[in-house]
Amino acid sequence: MPIWDVFGKRKPDDEFEWVGSIKASDLEMALVLARETHFRHKEGVAYAVRGHGEQGLHVASYGGDELGGVTDRSYRRQEAYVGVGRKHRKVSQLLAERGLTIDRPRPPVGRSAATSRSG
Amino acid sequence: MTYEERSQAFKARIDAGDKIEAGDWMPDEYRQSALKFIEMHANSEVMGALPEREWIPRAPTLKRKLSLTAKVQDEVGHGQILYRVAEDLGKTREQMFDDLVNGRTKFHNVFHYPTYTWGDVAVIGWLIDGAALVNQKALLDSSYLPYVRAMRRICPEESLHLRHGEELVLELVSGTPDQRQMFQDAVDRWWQPIMHFFGPPSKKKDMLIYWGIKTRSNESLRQEFFSTYVPKLWDLGISVPDPALAWNQERGEWDWSEPDWEEFWQVVRGNGPMTAVRLAYRKAMWDAHGWVREIFAGIPEAA
Numbered sequence: 001m002p003i004w005d006v007f008g009k010r011k012p013d014d015e016f017e018w019v020g021s022i023k024a025s026d027l028e029m030a031l032v033l034a035r036e037t038h039f040r041h042k043e044g045v046a047y048a049v050r051g052h053g054e055q056g057l058h059v060a061s062y063g064g065d066e067l068g069g070v071t072d073r074s075y076r077r078q079e080a081y082v083g084v085g086r087k088h089r090k091v092s093q094l095l096a097e098r099g100l101t102i103d104r105p106r107p108p109v110g111r112s113a114a115t116s117r118s119g
Numbered sequence: 120m121t122y123e124e125r126s127q128a129f130k131a132r133i134d135a136g137d138k139i140e141a142g143d144w145m146p147d148e149y150r151q152s153a154l155k156f157i158e159m160h161a162n163s164e165v166m167g168a169l170p171e172r173e174w175i176p177r178a179p180t181l182k183r184k185l186s187l188t189a190k191v192q193d194e195v196g197h198g199q200i201l202y203r204v205a206e207d208l209g210k211t212r213e214q215m216f217d218d219l220v221n222g223r224t225k226f227h228n229v230f231h232y233p234t235y236t237w238g239d240v241a242v243i244g245w246l247i248d249g250a251a252l253v254n255q256k257a258l259l260d261s262s263y264l265p266y267v268r269a270m271r272r273i274c275p276e277e278s279l280h281l282r283h284g285e286e287l288v289l290e291l292v293s294g295t296p297d298q299r300q301m302f303q304d305a306v307d308r309w310w311q312p313i314m315h316f317f318g319p320p321s322k323k324k325d326m327l328i329y330w331g332i333k334t335r336s337n338e339s340l341r342q343e344f345f346s347t348y349v350p351k352l353w354d355l356g357i358s359v360p361d362p363a364l365a366w367n368q369e370r371g372e373w374d375w376s377e378p379d380w381e382e383f384w385q386v387v388r389g390n391g392p393m394t395a396v397r398l399a400y401r402k403a404m405w406d407a408h409g410w411v412r413e414i415f416a417g418i419p420e421a422a
Binding site for chain 1: 293
């Protein structure tokens with residue numbers, strides 16, 4: 001089955017950049033699979049595919065705001081989870097007030113035990 | 120140049136921090152190690168979707184149902200990206216899938232276990248995805264560049280999943296005593312499989328590390344996981360079912376007790392509690408959907 005390179009633009013005035021590759025039997029399937037594999041989370045505003053050995057890009061007509069979903073699909077993206085870190089601290093504090101947290105020795109904050117040891 | 124000399128020159132490239140492309144010459148040993156490792160990673164993404172998929176119909180709200188569905192789709196998508204990388208090392212996707220569903224190749228131990236409650240979904244979403252992310256971030260330094268590019272694509276999605284999982288956990292631990300207990304029970308069930316997930320302490324000569332396909336030992340990744348997640352669990356009043364687990368100030372690392380490795384070997388060899396059920400499901404889908412693959416491959420010309 002033919003291999004197709006997949007390209008995307010983050011913003012309308014960007015150049016197309018290579019993002020990966022997929023296998024598909026023809027151009028129509030290549031455009032569908034490229035979208036489903038590489039553009040589910042608003043990774044860009046336009047995308048294109050190019051078969052191996054081809055010179056030009058096949059730019060998908062499906063793009064702009066449609067790419068990544070026209071309905072509210074924020075649960076697919078980081079923005080839906082903004083504030084989880086804050087919520088974690090708040091919950092910890094509440095649990096501490098109720099005497100439920102476990103206070104035992106731990107590594108200094110911001111320093112991971114493992115990163116200093118390699119291999 | 121003899122094969123030996125070419126292999127030595129290749130090893131020198133790796134040691135100098137050079138990266139390998141799919142089209143480069145590589146020793147058979149490198150190709151086989153990389154293929155086996157990436158194939159297992161791909162298998163694990165595809166099989167890892169199943170324990171969570173089982174909870175889509177039972178998710179407590181529409182929002183949870185949508186986000187869990189999206190996550191399951193992402194995991195299968197990662198499988199697709201990784202099979203694409205593995206294919207270029209010389210094995211077809213069809214063969215890899217056939218080997219997987221017929222039990223000839225492996226997938227990660229944690230996906231051989233059942234999910235009894237929504238608490239299990241929370242553990243998978245936060246701690247197992249967290250453990251996977253510790254591993255996957257370390258693979259950004261791999262010597263095989265097509266794999267690195269796949270990881271650059273996958274890691275941001277995994278960190279989104281982690282937020283999704285953490286939010287599930289916060290909901291449970293700040294809820295009723297029953298909800299807290301549900302999460303604590305799930306942590307108790309999953310702790311040993313998570314310790315297994317990082318693998319036994321690395322052997323002296325680990326081929327994957329030798330060839331730079333992996334760059335860090337199992338032990339260093341496990342220690343990073345402890346440092347990141349154990350204090351967070353404690354802050355939520357959740358205990359870890361390992362009495363020996365403690366931060367050792369003197370040695371600057373965590374003490375912990377070795378789990379039962381026999382169970383680990385049993386599970387990864389395909390004798391886990393859910394291995395047969397999940398593989399049978401994948402095989403049934405693979406067989407039943409054969410006609411879809413045929414059509415995707417192109418409709419044959421009329422005779």
